[in-house]
Amino acid sequence: MNLIFLGPPGAGKGTQAQRLCWDYDVAQISTGDLLRSNISKGTPIGVEADKYIHQGNLVPDELIIGMIKDELKYTLAGGFLLDGFPRTVPQAEALDIVLKEMNFKIDAVLVLDVLSDEIVARLTARRTCPTCGKSYHLIFNPPAKEGLCDIEGSTLYQRKDDNEETVKHRQEIYENQTKPIIKYYEKQNLVHKINGLGKLDDVYYLIKNLLQKIVK
């Protein structure tokens, strides 16, 4: 099963993606996580990417496409879920070329719909584990022990790009640069929209129901 997950920042893509990948045994490829890992290791990609992420801007397409190509080579065979990629039409076009070369195809593009006011509230209360990347919400999905990851026990942190101003900027970028991808995939009849408002479990149930119908 090969999936693309789209939706505005804070729609809950990452959290739902983690559960899906676990249940269906496919690889989660998150460009955001790959970039943050490069930043913490201080690689050339990380140093360059940090300048953009910090301000809530997209990292240039060439850098992302180069990074994802390498990653896909290792993970394509067993099925994958792309989380946070593609984010622009040129990235979607580049992905189509890579997949064609490797004889793979996308089964579905899932789009999580969430209203923008809800997103600001969600992201500013988000806390993330520096070790495994798991996200929590201070009110709706808090960790068992305050401030610590349930899995790793690491001290949770607030991502630098999860403050209100940067979140609003990231939303605008989603509207202008990422949303056009939905049209791109609609032309390929791959798009399925899901209402992302509501409890994590309820949204996950909607996603699983949908997948049962579309992926054989």
Ligand code: AMP
């Ligand atoms: P995320 O964890 O998916 O919210 O990504 C965090 C930040 O990483 C984004 O706001 C962008 O600055 C950068 N980023 C992640 N994926 C991409 C991508 N596919 N294209 C460009 N920038 C990206």
